[in-house]
Each structure stands twice: as C-alpha cells, then as structure tokens.
Amino acid sequence: GQNIDQPTEMTATEGAIVQINCTYQTSGFNGLFWYQQHAGEAPTFLSYNVLDGLEEKGRFSSFLSRSKGYSYLLLKELQMKDSASYLCAPQDSNYQLIWGAGTKLIIKP
Amino acid sequence: GAVVSQHPSRVICKSGTSVKIECRSLDFQATTMFWYRQFPKQSLMLMATSNEGSKATYEQGVEKDKFLINHASLTLSTLTVTSAHPEDSSFYICSARDPPGEVNEQFFGPGTRLTVL
Numbered sequence: 060g061q062n063i064d065q066p067t068e069m070t071a072t073e074g075a076i077v078q079i080n081c082t083y084q085t086s087g088f089n090g091l092f093w094y095q096q097h098a099g100e101a102p103t104f105l106s107y108n109v110l111d112g113l114e115e116k117g118r119f120s121s122f123l124s125r126s127k128g129y130s131y132l133l134l135k136e137l138q139m140k141d142s143a144s145y146l147c148a149p150q151d152s153n154y155q156l157i158w159g160a161g162t163k164l165i166i167k168p
Numbered sequence: 169g170a171v172v173s174q175h176p177s178r179v180i181c182k183s184g185t186s187v188k189i190e191c192r193s194l195d196f197q198a199t200t201m202f203w204y205r206q207f208p209k210q211s212l213m214l215m216a217t218s219n220e221g222s223k224a225t226y227e228q229g230v231e232k233d234k235f236l237i238n239h240a241s242l243t244l245s246t247l248t249v250t251s252a253h254p255e256d257s258s259f260y261i262c263s264a265r266d267p268p269g270e271v272n273e274q275f276f277g278p279g280t281r282l283t284v285l
Contacts, residue, residue, distance in 0.1 A: 092273070101261045101276040102212070146212070154265075154272060160211040 061085050063159030065147050070165045071137055079132045079145050079162045087152020093121050093132045094146040096161065102146055105132070134164075142166045170196045172264050174277030181252055182285055188248045189280045191262030197242035198264035202274065203235075206259045218245045252284045 062084045071077040083091070090109035094102035108114055108123035108130060120133040132145055144161040151157055171194040181187055191201055201218040216224045216237050224237035236248040245264075249256055259281055263274040 089272070094276075099259075099281075101279040103276070104273055107273060150272070155214065155217070156274060158212040158214070160209075 061151065061157045063147055063149070063157060065145075065159050065162045067160070068163045068165065070167060071134075073137055073139060073166055073168050075137050076133065076135050077137060077164065079134075079147075079164065081130045081132075081147030081159075083128050083130070083147065083149045083157070085149045085151045085157055088125060089150040089152065089154055091121075091123055091130050091147065091149040092156065093119075093130075094148060096144045096146060098143075105145075137166050139166050139168070170194075170264070170266055170275045172198075172262065172275045172277040174262055174280055176280060177278060178281045178283075180283045180285065183253050184251055186248055186250045187252055187282060188246055189260055189262070189282075191245045191247070191264070191277050193243045193264040193275070196264075196266050198245075198266070199242060200265045201239060201245040202263045202265070203237060203245075203247050204261045204263065206261060206279075212261065215247075249282065252282070254284045257282055257284045 064082045092107050093105040095105050096102040106121040113122045118135045123130045144163045146161040148156040148158050173192045175190045199220050203215045204212045206212050214227050215230045216226045218224045218237050218239040220239045220242050226232045239245040259279050261279040262277045265274050
C-alpha cells in the first residue's frame, strides 16, 4: 500500500533550525512535494524534488533520497509565522499526490 | 505561481439542502482539477479527480451521486454536495494542476468551510 510517515508534532525556537523528516512508500514515484498549511487555510507549495539531492530555496531546503524513500524539509532562521503544518506529499505513478497527516510545527519565542 | 479561486469561502446551510462550490483557475488552463476534503487535524482526503469534458473519477468510498462534479471548461470545476447532512460539514479544497511540464505542481484554492446545521 501507499504510506507516508512524518512526526505528528515538533517544537522549535525562533531563529533556530528545524528538520522535518518524511519516509514514504508509493506505487511508482513522480517526485515529492512539500506544502505548508496554516490552520484553517489551504496548503501552499514550498518545494518539489524529483532527483536525489538537496534543493535550496531561501530559508527552506528540501532533500530527497529515492532509494531510501526518504525526504526532509529544513527550515532555517525560524520565524513565528512558520508555525504551521508541513505536508510531505509524494506523487505516485498516476501523478496523484499521496497525503499524510503532516507535521505540526510550533515555534516558541 | 498560478492562482486558483474558490467560491464561496464559507457556507452554512440547513440539513437536506444542496450546496455548490466553484473552483476556478484564473491564469492558466487546467485540464485536471482535484477535490479534497479535510476534517480537523486530519490529512487531506482526495475525493475525486475532475477532467475537463469527461466524467470525474471518484475515490473509493466517495458517493458520486452525493458529490456531483462538473468540469465543463478548462478553468472551472464545480462540486455540488447534494442533500447535505451535518456529517458533511468539513473543509473542501480544490486544486488545479498546471499543464504538463517539469513540476506538475498542484495549485490549491483557498478552500470552502461547509457547516451543515
């Protein structure tokens, strides 16, 4: 079956760095997306990885290892507005996104 | 990035009524749109995939006669919740995929909060 595994909740301090890990199992693979979702709002796109390695985009970076079925999202210089849920969503062979429950990130001053 | 709008953003209705939600891609043509439902503190659940000009593909367990989807043009898909009941109260989100390319990103609408009394 298809499965996503992310920590349910993480806490970090403003200004610090946090890494959110994701392991996945899918039927086929066509890239992996990371989305941010604030409470009561729709998800917004953060990053996309289709090849192994690190993609850097400002304060956010995302890493992928296809052989290990593993990805992480790295957030640097954390700000209070980064408090949100972070969703790891691999895309299967039919180009459907597979969603887990996401990781709720709490930023403390 | 591309913009997807959804209307209405919030709706409260009585049990037994039907509610229509519109999803529009504002600056691109979307051959494929997706409808999701999300209950509090749960993951996004794909309800159906809507392809322009053809019937929607529903996920297992989603009643196609209750959740009517129409994708009449490349920029508009509608979801109608027929005979809504309190258990249909949820956050409904649509997304549209941009034309095939490098990323195939899904762009999400802002969502519709449905409350059935």
